[in-house]
Amino acid sequence: MMDTQLLISGVIFGLSIGSIFFLMAIGLSLCFGLMRIISLDQLLYYSIGAYITYTISLVTGSMWQGALAGMVVAGIVSFGVERFIFLRIYERDIAFTMIASFGILIGGVGVIKSIWGLVPRPVPVPMVTQISIMGTEIPVYRLIVIAISLLVYLGIWLFLNRTIIGKAIRAGIEDVEHVEGLGINVYRLFTTTFIIAGTLSGLAGGLHAPLIMVDPQMGLEVMPFIFMVVIIGGLGSIKGTLISAFLVGQVVSLGSLIYAPLAQMAPFAIMLLILLIKPTGLYGSKLLKR
């Protein structure tokens, strides 16, 4: 049987990875729910967040300022992309928005390569202190990452349920035409949602940067996992995304303790299984094409 210490650190590791996945997948999920686009360029904002974190933390020495700056820059870039590209293609078929956003992703990765170069960059971990839980040493930073993602979930929940814009967004996920009929400018809602999604992806990149090396391909490396999180949770559902993000995180982390090659493959097998039983994911509603 597995050793308890290994198990606890494995669970914490899985939860922190899951938190990162959640922060990124929520953007994809919201964009799909409201605008019916599959926005692969969230992965670009993730890389941008990580790189800005790297640069700022190199200059000021504080990773937290870097993550904040990364969030802001990712938000601004996503605003620009939404204005110049997505505004023109919302009406198109979902497959085409997917391809266009993939084009943005590859182009953006090219820009990142030409600015920062190909070499992977390390970002220092802001807090090296460890606390002990049941005799296992746990890095505090990972716990903070988990806490931040839970706070974000709470914030998103409050935003969607307690503010008028959030309520309009939720109504838009149900039926955009009716919302438009009520005299609400849906394109402004789209822009708001897109910026929120981009900012959260930037935050995910910033928080993930100290745990891994920052390199130009980092977005493409997490892409399959983010897809999987979104699919298992059901496109368009926030709660489903949270649950499936933590599920996938645990499978990746605990799976690698049992049999290393399996860790990368098991989540995909689980996803296939879930899709076969329930083709819309765990919490996905039967969304019809507009």
Add this chain to the structure above:
Amino acid sequence: MMNVFRWWWGILLAFSLLAVLRVFLPLPFSNEIIIFSIYTMGCSFLLGRVGFISFGQPAYLATGAYATAFYLYYFGTNPYIGILIGILAGVLISLIVGPLFVRLRSDYFALVNLALAVIIFYMMQKVLASITKGDNGLWFLTNIASTPILDLSRPNHFYIFAFLVALAIWAFYKYLNDTLFGACCLASKINEDKVKFLGYSNFKIRLMAFVIANTTTALAGSMYAVYLGFVSPEMTSAHRAADPVVVTILGGVGTLYGPIVGAIAYTGMKDLISGLIGNWELFIGFLLVFIMLAGEKGIWGTLEPLLKKALFRKNVFKPER
């Protein structure tokens, strides 16, 4: 006779151009183009005719390639049998996963295919490492025996073979587009309820199309294996997952010649631009966005009406002369 000629002239023209290209372009480049356009043809058919966008074509490519590679590395030496085995493997895997995948909606389909590509990648890289040699790949160039008429172990003979295969595949897809089945595919893309109402099974149509397209892809994979004499898990990595989709869009979705034009443009750009600046993805990415914004017609889709207009005018004025 005239009808047959009219039916064929497009293909003949395209392929005579391709044959002319062979004279001007270096051999590896022409081989690359031919195989790549076969690879893209399957994706183009799925996307343009059936409305399925697949980000997981490398999965089927790798299946064909590895089936051929296993045969050539462990069992035999005849490349033709190797390619045949690759095709069979393609049919087999699409028959296994097809019934599960084609039930899904188009957006989920793209993602599930990507997942399959990742699964196959890790299988080849880690799980089956004892027989696939992991990241090192299988090298079997010296195992390929020379065959009597077309010697596939020699690149210039291989080009002729690839050329003939590509020609056959194009003729097949052109034939398919004109049959009832091709019409059904298009109909199930546009309005599946009506297809059901007319008494056709969407599931069967899509499964059939899926099997045909992915067998083509597997064939391209086994041709890569024979041509390069080596396979590695890198060919199915997630980074390359979008290549065929990009080429399809570049060439023009659902057009017959799009894949050739796209493959030439993509491979050409890759070679030219990577010589000039380090990151050609930058260029490809923005080109893709530009094409999407400009009306998603692609290079061939934009050229075709112009060409037709030019040719049509000639045809109209000829009889009066």
